[in-house]
Amino acid sequence: MNKLTYSYRGPLPLGSVVAHYCGAAGLTTYKEGPTWLLVGEEQATQYSLAVYENGTLQATFTGSLTNEGRLHIGGQLLRLLRTHQGLAPLGDWGTLVGVRPTKLFHKLWDQLGSAEAAIERLRTQYEVTEPKLALLAQVAGLQRPYVAPSADSDRLVSVYGGIPFCQTHCTYCSFPYGLLQDYKRVPQFVEAFVADSEHLQSLLATYHLQLATLYVGGGTPTSLGEADFETVTTALAKLLAYSRTAKALEFTVEAGRPDSVTPYKLQTMARQGVSRISINPQSMQDSILKAIGRGHTAQAIKDLYEYVRLHTPFQVNMDFIAGLPYQQEVHMIENMDYVCQAMPENVTIHTLALKRGSPLYEGVGREAMPEEKAVQAMVAYCKERLEAAGYVPYYVYRQQYMTSQTENIGYTLPGHECEYNIRIMEERQSILSVGPGSSSKWMRAPEYRQLQQHMPKDVSVYIDTLDTLLGKRSQLCKQFWEG
Ligand SMILES: C[S@@+](CC[C@H](N)C(=O)[O-])C[C@H]1O[C@@H](n2cnc3c(N)ncnc32)[C@H](O)[C@@H]1O
Ligand code: SF4
Structure with missing residues (x-):
């Protein structure tokens, strides 16, 4: 037990x-x-x-x-x-629990009228320590223009497209879908995804909605073959006609694994108006990448990044994880050496979470996980290095089921923050979604989360019940915007 x-x-x-x-x-x-x-x-x-x-x-x-x-x-x-458990009665976050500490910060800011009052409340009622208060104040201050209550934001929405495939299963990931090469109904999936996207387009028109940001994640969207990738991104790019401004809209596609990206897919993205991609090293040592089942090398990350810088206009995010099996502090120094020389616009530092359903949780490489103290030192080191290089934190979230007092932090070079990441994290704008496993949330001040719909994670169930799912989405839109 x-x-x-x-x-x-x-x-x-x-x-x-x-x-x-x-x-x-x-x-x-x-x-x-x-x-x-x-x-x-x-x-x-x-x-x-x-x-x-x-x-x-x-x-x-x-x-x-x-x-x-x-x-x-x-x-x-x-x-x-x-x-x-032999720990201090309270850690750095005091009695503040939950995965989105800045969400509470913004709520208190609304209720109490200022950031200072919110800080004071978190200090006295929740016993949050000074370093965490400083982090929250910095992040919430940067986010505030996106989340402050405003009268004209009710019909401004973001859209998420979820592509439920990967080519291999990373050991730490609880990714619930099958591998692309094992799935027999990819053409039907592509057809359903396009129908889903066209249906969403008709909803944007019917309810006079404006698009704030567009984000395609997964899984690994770029794991699709070139023709299928082009079909799904073309379908989503049609939504850009509903942009809130004439300016190019923030349109992100996760291209996390270099082994899934080709020059053709990059050209396709550039043609479709993609503005930002994610290239995710996780760590820059081949032995670690192999141990976690990534299927690419550190050199492949460097080559892809260089190619993207030379041939595309994309902003780039890079994800890292602290606490991977076999990872030591010296590896994180190498990772940050690379980042501070490459200078992608965004860098995300995650702390490894043992997720149910992941091979790591079942024991694969678990014995090689570094001690919590070493992980904390890695996270602190990343913060120091990134801030010295000019990055600032712009979103923060905590994992459930973690006794450690670290958090995941998204860093940005000033002025390059990813608006979608703020929107999804702070839950103050409706986000409509396309694809299996994705969620739509209809939100309105002052309570924000009001209605939601979760698409089935099982790709075949998604394909086979799409008509019913889209009917339900139409009904929820009607209920929300026509009351
Ligand atoms: C939903 S994943 C998708 C990213 C993309 N498929 C890739 O692997 O490059 C987003 C990020 O979450 C992080 N992540 C995934 N599982 C994690 C875990 N168990 N603990 C900590 N971070 C994790 C990784 O850094 C990953 O890049
Ligand atoms: S980390 Fe990314 S590539 Fe790896 S299994 Fe999870 S979603 Fe797929």
Whole structure:
């Protein structure tokens, strides 16, 4: 039995708060004999939460019947769980849990009227430490023009296209789809994707929507063959006719793996108006790339980047992960040496998360994962190097189920931030989506998240039920924009 498991019984509102705090302490749910049993109760004037460890009552926490009361209980629970794990009662993020800390920052900014007041609230109520407060203030300040409430933003949307294929499965990734070469119905997928995109185009016209940004991710969109890649990007590029300005719109395509990119696919993207691509090294050592199943070399990254700089107008993002099997601090120094010489417009530093469903989670290379302290040092080193080279952080998110106090940070050279990444992270603009596994979210101030639709992850289910899915999307648009 896993030591870090819990089970909750009790009212739902308290349960969802408990789930967040247990996640922040690295606990996962487990029904059969969990280490921690948590029993919640809604009484006349308060909630109570009884906390049992292996059947022995450790504490009972109480809080008022409000969100604040629930958060108070959550904070107490986090302290107890961390202490029992031999950790300091609170880490750098205090009692602030959840994957999007800047989302709360913006909400507090709206409610309290200033960034300073938001900082003060996070300091006193959530006990967030000064370095994290400084990071949040910097990121939220840069994001604010995109997320401040405004009257004319209701019909401004972003679009996400999801291509559900890769050529190999990286060991750390919980990618839920099949490999391209194993899937027998790629032509039907392409047909369905185009129909999905055309349907979305008709919705943009019907509801007089304006496009803010366009983003194609996956999987690996460039894993498609050249003709199929051209067909899907051409279908999506038609949406650019609904751009909010006459200026070229931000249009990103993830071309993460150099082994999936050809000059023809790059020319196709340039023709279709793509403005930004992602080329993702993860780490720049062949032995590590091989161990994580990437199927490309560090030299292939360098060659592709050079080619892109010479032959295309694209802005470039590069993703890295700290904490990969066999990775040491010296490797991260090499990675940052390369980045600071290449100077892509955006760099994203992730901390490795053990994701259920990934080969790593099942044990492949797990014994070679570096210690948490070494990972923290790598993340800190990246921050130092990137900031010294002129990069600034522009979005930040945390992983669920991580006891470590690191976070994932997107850095940008000033003025080159990816607007879509801010939009998806802060959830203040409707994002409509095309493709299996993608999600549409209809959002409006002041509550923001109002309606949502998730496309099925199974590509065949997506193909076979597309008509019903598109009918549902039409209905949700009508409900949202015609009330
Ligand atoms: C959804 S993935 C898609 C990127 C693209 N397919 C590629 O591999 O180049 C986006 C990024 O998330 C990061 N990532 C994926 N799985 C991760 C994990 N388990 N822990 C930390 N970062 C992860 C990687 O840096 C990856 O480039
Ligand atoms: S990291 Fe990217 S290329 Fe690797 S399996 Fe995940 S989505 Fe595919």
